[in-house]
Amino acid sequence: MLPEVTFRSSELLPADRFECWRSLMSETHAPMDMQSEHADDFWVNQRTISLGEATVYPLECHPLTFRRTPKLIGKSDPEAYHLSFVKRGTGVVTLGKETIVHTVFDYHTSDTSRPFDLCTGREKFEVIGIEVPKALVPLPPRIAGQVIGKRISAQHGMGALLATFLTQITTDSHSYQPADGPRLSTVLTDLVASLFAGVLDANRSLTPETHRQTLTLRIKAFIQKNSDDPRLDVAAIAAAHHISVSYLHRLFQREGDGATVAGFLHRQRLEGARRDLSDPLRPEVPVHVVAAQRGFSHASAFSRAFRDAYGMPPGAYRRQFLGLERS
Secondary structure, three states: OOOEEEEEHHHOOHHHHHHHHHHHHHHHOOOOEEEOOOHHHOOEEEEEEEOOOOEEEEEEEOOOEEEEOHHHHHHOOOOEEEEEEEEEOOEEEEEOOEEEEEOOOEEEEEEOOOOEEEEOOOOOEEEEEEEEEHHHOOOOHHHHOOOOOOOEEOOOHHHHHHHHHHHHHHHOHHHOOHHHHHHHHHHHHHHHHHHHHHHHOOHHHOOHHHHHHHHHHHHHHHHHHHOOOOOOOHHHHHHHOOOOHHHHHHHHHHHOOOOOHHHHHHHHHHHHHHHHHOOOOOOOOOHHHHHHHOOOOOHHHHHHHHHHHHOOOHHHHHHHHHOOOOO
16 A cells, blocks of 8 residues: 555544644645634545655645745745646635636646645535655746646546546555555656646657656556457557557557556456456346457457456356356
């Protein structure tokens, strides 16, 4: 499991909740002036997940106002970029002379070296926060700094890919090992850099390594989404991303964590079939139908592949997992 600290206000006395959480946020983000009409009985849940130098934290709380002032910046500046993926509520940000309204499926961005005010409105607020040291972002500061304060969508392009990554990390943090943290941190910073570059149409500022890593992540997400289509093969994957088959293979050789393109697609289909066979709500669906629904053209080939991967035929796996007796 990744290193994680959980803060639940319900575990503290009402009078202590807001001040204790303010201290936590000063460590997680940076010192801020925080105020709330609910400070006397504040409600907040936060999980702080460490990826090494970068941090991800799902957070839900009562409405409040954050203020990062020049005085606080002068006292302490961790020199980091912050992003919040908004999942519930709204946020009104004042950055210099600009006021930006962020709603659900937007990203709010800030720079710990620049003053800002953020008011979350009057309803409960839920975000996934990110703290990334500026030094880790493979993008010139003059480029990255132009993104701060802009409204960025999490519903398409690199914004959607970053949202998928954050959701996976925060949902399945227990499935990773502490040693995975640094690599996940690298993936996160590359995604943030690509998001920033895309907002400014500044992709030439990215390093070739970052280009390769983010393209590979995009391709993997595409395969995961479309693996049930029996027509999907290596050539179709390459065509969908406007690259040659040979370049696609080279990407996976460098960034595929040991998997080939065909092997990654095959694994997604097998994992989908395994989940279906484990579903207690679908015990009557024939095995060959499960195979077809997950992109396998031949039931016999599916059975062999399943047995090779999981040590038993698909029908036996279903009976064992669901505790069914052979009829």
